[in-house]
Amino acid sequence: MSRALVVYESVFGDARAIAHAIAEGLSDGGLGVDVVAADQGPAEVGPDVDLLVVGAPNHGFSMPRPSSREGAVTQHGAEIADPDRGLHEWLDAVRLDATGARAAAFDTRSDHPKLLVKMDHAARTEEKLLRGHGLALLAPAEHFSVTDTKGPLVAGEEDRARRWGATLARALAAEPAGRT
Numbered sequence: 376m377s378r379a380l381v382v383y384e385s386v387f388g389d390a391r392a393i394a395h396a397i398a399e400g401l402s403d404g405g406l407g408v409d410v411v412a413a414d415q416g417p418a419e420v421g422p423d424v425d426l427l428v429v430g431a432p433n434h435g436f437s438m439p440r441p442s443s444r445e446g447a448v449t450q451h452g453a454e455i456a457d458p459d460r461g462l463h464e465w466l467d468a469v470r471l472d473a474t475g476a477r478a479a480a481f482d483t484r485s486d487h488p489k490l491l492v493k494m495d496h497a498a499r500t501e502e503k504l505l506r507g508h509g510l511a512l513l514a515p516a517e518h519f520s521v522t523d524t525k526g527p528l529v530a531g532e533e534d535r536a537r538r539w540g541a542t543l544a545r546a547l548a549a550e551p552a553g554r555t
C-alpha cells in the first residue's frame with residue numbers, strides 16, 4: 376500500500392482541519408496516511424513515504440515565521456507553545472530519504488480582499504522548499520479560505536479538501552513511476 380504523510384502548521388485550527396480532511400480523502404483513495412503537526416514532525420522521512428503533503432496558513436504574504444507567530448499571539452490571542460517551530464523550520468531541518476516521492480502543498484488564507492486572494496504566498500514557498508528536497512510536485516498547490524483571521528473556514532472547504540485528497544491519491548496511482 377502506498378503511504379502519504381501530511382505535515383501541517385496551524386495557529387487557529389483551520390489548516391489542521393484541512394490537513395485531516397485531505398488525509399481522509401487520501402485514505403478514501405486507498406493510501407495509508409499519517410497526519411502530524413510540524414512541531415511534532417519526524418526528524419527523518421524515509422523511502423516508505425510515497426507522497427508528502429504540507430500546508431500552513433498565510434502569514435504576512437508568506438509562510439508563518441517566528442515574528443508572525445508572535446504577532447498572532449500578541450494581536451490575536453493565539454496560544455503557540457514555541458514560536459520558533461513550524462512548517463518552514465521543519466522543512467528546513469528534516470532529512471528526506473524519499474527520492475522520487477511526490478509532494479503537494481496547500482495553504483489557508485483570508486477570502487478577501489480579492490487581490491490578496493489571487494496572490495500565491497505560503498504555498499509557493501512551500502513548493503519551493505519541497506522542490507529543494509528533490510521532490511516532484513504531484514499537483515499544483517491548493518488554497519483554502521477562512522472568513523476571518525481566527526477562522527472559521529468558508530463553508531464547504533473541508534469537503535473540497537477531502538475531494539482534493541482523493542484527487543491526489545488518484546494522481547499518485549496513475550503515475551506510480553515517480554521514484555527515480
Ligand SMILES: Cc1cc2nc3c(=O)[nH]c(=O)nc-3n(C[C@H](O)[C@H](O)[C@H](O)COP(=O)(O)O)c2cc1C
Pocket residue numbers: 384385386387388389390391431432433434435436437443444446447451483484485486491521523524525526
Ligand atoms: C500574523 C498573521 C498574518 C496574516 N497574514 C495573512 C496574509 O498575508 N494573507 C492572508 O490571506 N491571510 C493572512 N492571515 C490570515 C491567516 O491566513 C489565517 O489566520 C489562517 O489562514 C487561519 O488558519 P489557522 O486557523 O490554521 O491558523 C494572517 C494571520 C495572522 C495571524
